[in-house]
Amino acid sequence: MxxxxxxxxxxxxxxxxxxxxxxxxxxxxxxxxxxxxxxxxxxxxxxxxxxxxxxxxxxxxxxxxxxxxxxxxxxxxxxxxxxxxxxxxxxxxxxxxxxxxxxxxxxxxPPYPDGRDGQDLGKASTRVAAEYLQKSYQKTETPNVVTAVLMDYRAFDTLIETGVIFTAGIACALLLRDRAK
Amino acid sequence: MMDFFQATFIPGVMMGLALLSTAYLYRVLCGPTVFDRMLGLNGISTKVILLLLVIGTANDRVDMFVDIALGYALLNLVGSLAIAKYLEHQGDAINAMD
Structure with a gap:
């Protein structure tokens, strides 16, 4: 069904x-x-x-x-x-x-991982999530797990993403300023 | 009883909501005027909000899905307001061409 x-x-x-x-x-x-x-x-x-x-x-x-x-x-x-x-x-x-x-x-x-109805969230995510939840504080000294992943494990990714968004914002601001004149 | 609820009733409700969206989708795709399309879009968004809640019930994570459904409803309002504002601005010209 x-x-x-x-x-x-x-x-x-x-x-x-x-x-x-x-x-x-x-x-x-x-x-x-x-x-x-x-x-x-x-x-x-x-x-x-x-x-x-x-x-x-x-x-x-x-x-x-x-x-x-x-x-x-x-x-x-x-x-x-x-x-x-x-x-x-x-x-x-x-x-x-x-x-x-x-x-x-x-x-x-490869076949779709088990538990697609949310019971267990697939093999990869259950394995990795437990690892992050238990060890991220010892490794990074950041209390919040989401912040630890975003700012420690993926620091370069976040930095470059911020650069991309900053560039896009500047481009929009320049375009709109010319429009207003 | 619980088996019937999980295995038949909830998928049935989801199927019903999907079928209802088909009717709205017809209006969005074929609707002669822009206003028909807008109403169809509103109908689809309410169906999808209900669908999210039913999916949440099926996955035993209703609390999370309720937040998302609420955010969805708020955004839907903003979108409708923007469309209404646009139609107020240039609706006559658009409607004359359609």
Whole structure:
């Protein structure tokens, strides 16, 4: 029964993705994209990745929609129409073939870990999580485990991520300042 | 009784919610005006909030999922307000073209 639900959810997701490429104006595309994010968040939650689901909901459905709409505020109404060219035959034949090849390759992947319904969270995560919970304080002297992982074990990752976000923020600030003049 | 609840009832409810979202999805994808699409989107988001709570019940982690569902509902409100603001601003022009 659960499998039917997952298949239904994935069919809805694919239908939405096809719909995004069919709609005729940008405001509708934004709405359908938000719909896609909602369904995607449900898929993440079903797979047990609750944090990812939350980020998908916050960024995908909330923030991205608002940012797209802010951009559309600046556009004239006739500029929000989409004129679509006919789909080239290469794409029509090649992309399903590519999808089939990816599915064929996915058959060789190792089997899905046990406990997908949240009882035990897969083999890798149970093994590693216990290790972090017990030993992170002795190794890093940081009381909070999340902070220990983020700022000690993955310090370089976090540093470079911060650099990326800082650069993006500066670029946005410069662009918007020119716009205001 | 508990077996029936876990094995049949909860997946059935999830399946039902997914089927209900199909109806809304039809409105979002085909709806003749932007307003139809917006209402369809609101409907889908309420269905997904319910779906999150049911998934949480199925996984015995309702407390965590309730927080997420609440955050979801708040964001949905912000998104709806932004769309409404946009339509107030340029709705007539959009609607005339659709």
């Amino acid at each position: 659960m499998e039917f639900f997952e298949i239904a959810l994935l069919i809805l997701l694919i239908t939405t993705a096809v719909g995004i490429s069919r709609v005729r104006n940008l405001i509708s595309a934004v709405l359908v994209l938000a719909c896609y994010s909602f369904l995607m968040a449900a898929v993440w939650a079903q797979l047990g990745a609750v944090d990812v689901a939350f980020v998908e909901a916050v960024v995908g459905a909330g923030l991205a929609t608002v940012l797209f709409l802010l951009t559309l505020f600046r556009a004239r109404a006739q500029d929000t129409q989409i004129r679509r060219a006919r789909t080239p035959l290469v794409a029509l034949l090649g992309l399903p073939l590519l999808g089939f090849l990816l599915l064929y390759a996915a058959v060789d992947l």
